[in-house]
Amino acid sequence: MRVSTTVNGRSYEHEIEPRLLLVYYLRDVLGLTGTKVGCDTSSCGACTVLVDGESVKSCTMLAAQADGCAMTTIEALAVDGALDPLQEAFHDNHALQCGFCTSGMVMAAMSIIREHPGLTEADVREGLEGNLCRCTGYHNIVKAVLAGAGRQAHPVGAAR
Amino acid sequence: MTVTGVPADGRIGTPLLRKEDPPLLTGEARFVEDLVVPGALHAAVLRSPHANARIRSLDISGALASPGVVAAFTGADLREEWAQPLPCAWPVTADIKIPEHLPLAVEHVSYGGDAVAVVVGESREAAVDALDAVVVDYEPLPAVVDLQEALTDRVVVHESLGSNRCYTWSLIPDPAAVDSAFAEAAHVVKERYVQQRLIPNAMETRGVCVVPQPFGGDYTIYSATQIPHILKVMLGIVTGIPEQKLRVVAPWVGGGFGSKLNVYAEEALCLALARRLKRPVRWTEERIENAQATIQGRGMIQEIELAADRDGRVRAVRVNLLADMGAYLQLVTPGIPLLGAFLYHGVYDIPAYAFTCTGVFTTKTATDADRGAGRPEATYAIEPAMDALAHQLGLDPAEVRRRNFIATEKFPYSSAAGLVFDSGDYGPALDQALELAAYEATRKEQQDRRNAGANKRIGIGLSCYVEMCGLAPSRVLASLNYSAGGWEAATVRLMATGKVQVVTGSTPHGQGHETCWSQIVADRLGVDPDDVDVVSGDTALSPAGMDTYGSRSLSVGGVAVWQATEKVIAKARAIAAHQMEASEEDLELVGGSFQVKGTPSRSMAIQAVAFEAFTAHNLPDGMEPGLEAQVTYDPPNFTFPFGTHVAVVEVDSETGDVDLVRYVAVDDCGNQVNPMIVEGQVHGGVVQGIAQALYEEAVYDQDGNLRTSTLTDYLVPSAAEVPSFTLGHTVTPSPTNPMGVKGVGEAGTIASTPAVMNAVLDALAPLGVTALDMPASPQRVWEAVERAKKAAEGEER
Ligand code: FES
Ligand code: FES
Numbered sequence: 001m002r003v004s005t006t007v008n009g010r011s012y013e014h015e016i017e018p019r020l021l022l023v024y025y026l027r028d029v030l031g032l033t034g035t036k037v038g039c040d041t042s043s044c045g046a047c048t049v050l051v052d053g054e055s056v057k058s059c060t061m062l063a064a065q066a067d068g069c070a071m072t073t074i075e076a077l078a079v080d081g082a083l084d085p086l087q088e089a090f091h092d093n094h095a096l097q098c099g100f101c102t103s104g105m106v107m108a109a110m111s112i113i114r115e116h117p118g119l120t121e122a123d124v125r126e127g128l129e130g131n132l133c134r135c136t137g138y139h140n141i142v143k144a145v146l147a148g149a150g151r152q153a154h155p156v157g158a159a160r
Numbered sequence: 161m162t163v164t165g166v167p168a169d170g171r172i173g174t175p176l177l178r179k180e181d182p183p184l185l186t187g188e189a190r191f192v193e194d195l196v197v198p199g200a201l202h203a204a205v206l207r208s209p210h211a212n213a214r215i216r217s218l219d220i221s222g223a224l225a226s227p228g229v230v231a232a233f234t235g236a237d238l239r240e241e242w243a244q245p246l247p248c249a250w251p252v253t254a255d256i257k258i259p260e261h262l263p264l265a266v267e268h269v270s271y272g273g274d275a276v277a278v279v280v281g282e283s284r285e286a287a288v289d290a291l292d293a294v295v296v297d298y299e300p301l302p303a304v305v306d307l308q309e310a311l312t313d314r315v316v317v318h319e320s321l322g323s324n325r326c327y328t329w330s331l332i333p334d335p336a337a338v339d340s341a342f343a344e345a346a347h348v349v350k351e352r353y354v355q356q357r358l359i360p361n362a363m364e365t366r367g368v369c370v371v372p373q374p375f376g377g378d379y380t381i382y383s384a385t386q387i388p389h390i391l392k393v394m395l396g397i398v399t400g401i402p403e404q405k406l407r408v409v410a411p412w413v414g415g416g417f418g419s420k421l422n423v424y425a426e427e428a429l430c431l432a433l434a435r436r437l438k439r440p441v442r443w444t445e446e447r448i449e450n451a452q453a454t455i456q457g458r459g460m461i462q463e464i465e466l467a468a469d470r471d472g473r474v475r476a477v478r479v480n481l482l483a484d485m486g487a488y489l490q491l492v493t494p495g496i497p498l499l500g501a502f503l504y505h506g507v508y509d510i511p512a513y514a515f516t517c518t519g520v521f522t523t524k525t526a527t528d529a530d531r532g533a534g535r536p537e538a539t540y541a542i543e544p545a546m547d548a549l550a551h552q553l554g555l556d557p558a559e560v561r562r563r564n565f566i567a568t569e570k571f572p573y574s575s576a577a578g579l580v581f582d583s584g585d586y587g588p589a590l591d592q593a594l595e596l597a598a599y600e601a602t603r604k605e606q607q608d609r610r611n612a613g614a615n616k617r618i619g620i621g622l623s624c625y626v627e628m629c630g631l632a633p634s635r636v637l638a639s640l641n642y643s644a645g646g647w648e649a650a651t652v653r654l655m656a657t658g659k660v661q662v663v664t665g666s667t668p669h670g671q672g673h674e675t676c677w678s679q680i681v682a683d684r685l686g687v688d689p690d691d692v693d694v695v696s697g698d699t700a701l702s703p704a705g706m707d708t709y710g711s712r713s714l715s716v717g718g719v720a721v722w723q724a725t726e727k728v729i730a731k732a733r734a735i736a737a738h739q740m741e742a743s744e745e746d747l748e749l750v751g752g753s754f755q756v757k758g759t760p761s762r763s764m765a766i767q768a769v770a771f772e773a774f775t776a777h778n779l780p781d782g783m784e785p786g787l788e789a790q791v792t793y794d795p796p797n798f799t800f801p802f803g804t805h806v807a808v809v810e811v812d813s814e815t816g817d818v819d820l821v822r823y824v825a826v827d828d829c830g831n832q833v834n835p836m837i838v839e840g841q842v843h844g845g846v847v848q849g850i851a852q853a854l855y856e857e858a859v860y861d862q863d864g865n866l867r868t869s870t871l872t873d874y875l876v877p878s879a880a881e882v883p884s885f886t887l888g889h890t891v892t893p894s895p896t897n898p899m900g901v902k903g904v905g906e907a908g909t910i911a912s913t914p915a916v917m918n919a920v921l922d923a924l925a926p927l928g929v930t931a932l933d934m935p936a937s938p939q940r941v942w943e944a945v946e947r948a949k950k951a952a953e954g955e956e957r
C-alpha cells in the first residue's frame with residue numbers, strides 16, 4: 001500500500017507492506033536509525049517519536065496509520081550542528097551513558113515539557129514512566145528535563 | 161556534596177562534559193543494528209520451548225520452502241563447523257564438570273531457549289516467519305529448577321556428566337581458627353539469604369553482523385559486545401578460523417552490565433553461516449531472547465554465620481553457597497561466586513574465614529557476570545548479617561559496624577581470606593553518610609511513628625561495602641584457574657600536527673572512556689582534551705586488549721594510558737633537550753611546553769617536539785623517529801573501593817508497599833578523573849541494586865518455564881519508581897597505581913541492595929519480621945507481616 005508522510009520537514013511517498021511498523025519505516029525505509037528498538041512489548045520507549053506533535057512509541061503504530069502525518073525524529077533536533085536546548089540540557093547534566101535510550105527519552109521529554117507548564121520533578125518522573133534507561137538511574141535525566149524546561153538550570157558539569 | 165558547575169578545563173578531577181554525547185544525542189551514533197550492510201542475510205534462531213527434552217526428530221524442509229528463505233540448518237547440519245564447543249574460560253577446579261555447549265543443540269535441549277535450528281532469509285521477517293515451519297518432535301524430560309533438588313541428582317541435566325554438581329571450591333585458610341572462634345563465641349548469627357536470578361536487560365539487546373570476504377578469507381564481526389578482543393580469540397578457537405583472519409568491531413554499544421561479557425552461540429553461528437553461505441549474515445536479538453538466551457545474574461542460596469564476642473566484635477565468618485550455573489557454562493559462569501569469595505567479611509576486621517561454594521546445574525539459562533558479579537552477593541550476605549548481629553546485641557547498626565571496621569592504620573590490610581586491601585578509611589564515609597541522611601533525626605521520627613502506632617513505618621538501612629575491582633593481576637588469575645590475563649594495553653601517539661591519538665584496549669559501552677582518557681592525556685601533556693582522539697573497540701585498530709568489565713577500565717586501562725603518556729613525555733623530553741641544547745634534568749613540562757627551569761623564556765611546545773619527531777631531521781643519535789609509546793599494564797594488585805550507603809524507606813504494614821523516600825551514597829573510589837561521570841556511575845548502579853531489592857526477579861515455574869521474559873513481566877524500574885539521590889564522597893587514593901584510582905562502575909549496585917533490604921527489615925522489626933526474600937514486593941512484605949502477626953498471636957495464647 002502507499003503512504004505519504006512528512007518526516008522532519010521532508011515529504012515522502014512509499015509503497016509499503018501493510019504490516020510494517022512505523023519504527024521500521026523510519027529506520028529501514030527512511031534510514032533514520034536514531035530511533036531505536038529496545039523491546040517488542042511497547043515497554044521501553046526507545047522508539048519514541050513525535051507524530052503530529054504528540055509523543056508516540058513508534059513500535060505501537062503501523063506505518064500505514066501514519067499516512068498523512070507529520071513526524072519528528074531525533075535527527076531533526078540539532079540545527080546546523082547546534083544542539084537543541086533540550087539536547088544541550090542532556091549533555092550539560094550527563095543525562096546519558098550508553099545513549100541507547102536517549103533519543104526516546106529526549107522525544108518523550110519534549111512533549112512532557114510542552115504538556116506541563118509548571119513542570120515539577122514528579123511530573124517528569126511520571127511522564128517518563130514508559131521510557132526505560134538501564135544506565136543513568138534517571139537522576140540526571142530528570143535534572144536535564146527540568147533544566148531543559150527552563151527550570152533549575154544547575155548543571156553538574158560546565159561547558160568546556 | 162553534588163559537583164557544582166566549576167569550569168572544567170579537562171584536567172584530571174574536573175567534570176568535563178562528555179565527548180561521547182553529541183553523536184548519541186543527535187541519533188548519529190551507529191549501533192550494530194543501525195549498520196547498513198548491502199546483501200546481508202538475516203538469521204533467526206528456533207529455540208526450545210522445553211526446559212529439558214530429547215530431540216526425537218527435527219524437520220527443516222518446511223522452512224526451506226518458505227518464501228525468502230535462503231538456508232536452514234539443524235544442530236547436526238552444523239556440527240562440523242565447530243572446532244571446539246563454546247568456551248568456558250574459568251574452570252575453577254581441576255575436577256569441574258563442563259557440559260559440551262554447541263551453538264545449536266544436537267540431540268538434547270537443556271533449558272527453555274536452547275537453540276535448535278537456524279533459518280537464514282533475505283529479510284528478517286522471512287527468516288522469523290519460517291521458524292514456524294520447522295517441525296521438532298521433542299521428548300520432554302523433567303525440569304530441574306530448585307537448587308537443593310538439583311543436588312539430589314534425581315534428575316540429571318547432562319547425563320554424560322553423571323551429576324548436577326559442577327564443582328565445589330573452598331577457601332578456608334585456617335579451619336582450626338574458625339572452629340575455635342565459633343566454639344568460644346558469645347554470639348552466633350546464622351542467616352540464610354536467597355539471591356534471586358536477575359536479567360541484566362541492557363537496553364540494546366544483542367546483535368551481530370558478520371561480513372565475510374570470501375576470496376581473502378577474512379571476516380569482520382560487528383557485535384554488540386563488551387569484549388571484542390576476547391571474542392576474537394574465542395571465535396577463532398570455536399570456528400577454527402585462524403585468529404589473524406578475524407576482525408571484531410564493537411561499534412556503539414547500548415549497555416552491557418556483564419551481559420555482553422560473553423561469547424555467545426549467535427556470534428559463532430553468524431560467523432559459521434557467513435563462512436558457509438559466503439554472504440554477510442546478521443542476527444538481532446529480540447527482547448524475549450534476551451531474557452532467555454543472554455546470561456542471567458545472581459542465582460544463589462547463601463548461608464552465612466558470624467561468631468562474635470560479648471562486645472559484638474566478629475571473630476569468624478563462615479559462608480556456604482549454592483550457586484546456580486544454569487544449563488551450561490558460559491564464558492566465566494563458574495568463576496562468578498569466586499569474585500565475591502574473598503569479600504564475605506566486608507569492611508570488618510575478622511580474623512578467621514571460611515568460604516565454600518558448590519556450583520550446580522539446573523535446566524535454566526546460564527548465569528554469568530551481572531553488574532558487580534559476586535561482590536553484590538557478598539555484600540548482601542555480610543551486611544544483613546551485621547544487622548542481625550546488631551539486633552541480637554541490641555546495638556545500633558552503625559555502632560556494630562564501627563566496632564568491627566578494619567582500622568585505618570592497618571592498611572595495607574592483609575585479610576584472613578588472603579587479600580591485601582590497598583587502602584581504606586571507613587569511618588569518615590560512614591559518618592558522612594549518616595550526616596547526609598540525617599540519621600539521628602530520622603531515627604527519632606521512626607520512633608515517634610512507632611509510638612503513635614502508624615501504619616507507615618520508617619526503616620533505615622545501612623550498607624558499608626568494600627569491593628575488589630581492577631581485574632586483575634594476571635598471576636592471581638592464574639592461581640584461580642582463569643584462562644587469561646588481566647592486563648590492559650594502551651598506545652599514546654603524538655601525530656605530526658601535534659594532535660594526540662590514544663588507542664585503548666578497554667572497550668566502552670557507556671562509561672565515558674573517550675572523555676576520561678582524553679582528560680588523563682590532556683592533564684599530563686598540557687594539551688586541550690579536544691585535541692585528543694580515542695580509538696577503541698575495533699581489533700584492527702586496537703589489536704591488544706582485555707576489554708571492559710569488573711570496574712577495571714580506569715584502574716587498569718586508564719593507568720595504561722597514563723603510563724604510555726609518561727613514556728611519550730620521556731621521549732619528548734629527550735628530543736626537546738637535544739634541540740634546546742639543555743640537559744633533560746633541567747627541563748620541566750609546564751602547560752604543554754618544555755621549559756628550562758628558571759628560564760621560562762627558553763621553551764619548546766610539545767606540538768613542536770611532535771613535529772620534530774615526525775620529520776626526524778634532528779633527533780638524538782640512535783633515536784627512532786615518531787613520538788608514541790605502547791604500554792601493557794598488569795596491575796600488581798586489585799583496588800578496593802568502599803563506602804557507606806543509607807536507605808530510608810516507608811513501609812505500609814497494611815498494604816506491604818515499600819516507598820524508598822531517601823537514598824544517600826557516600827563512595828570512595830580513590831582519586832576521581834571526572835566526578836560527573838563518577839556520580840553517573842553511582843546513580844545507575846544504585847538503581848540496579850534497588851531493583852534487585854524491590855522489583856526484579858527472573859521467575860521460573862516448576863516446569864522450568866521462564867515466566868518473566870518480557871519487560872511487562874520483568875520489572876525494570878522506571879523514573880517513576882525511584883527517587884533522586886544524595887551523593888557524597890571521600891577520597892582515599894589507591895597506592896597500587898600511580899593515579900591513585902580505584903574504580904566505580906559497580907559500587908552502586910554492590911552497596912544498594914543490602915541498604916534497601918536492611919531498611920525494609922528495620923521498618924518491620926518491631927512487628928517481629930526477621931527475614932524477607934527479594935524482591936520485597938508488596939505481596940511478600942504483606943505476607944511476612946501477616947506471618948509475624950500470627951506467630952505473635954500464637955505466642956500470646
Ligand atoms: S521498542 Fe520498546 S517501546 Fe517501542
Ligand atoms: S543511557 Fe544507556 S540505557 Fe539510558
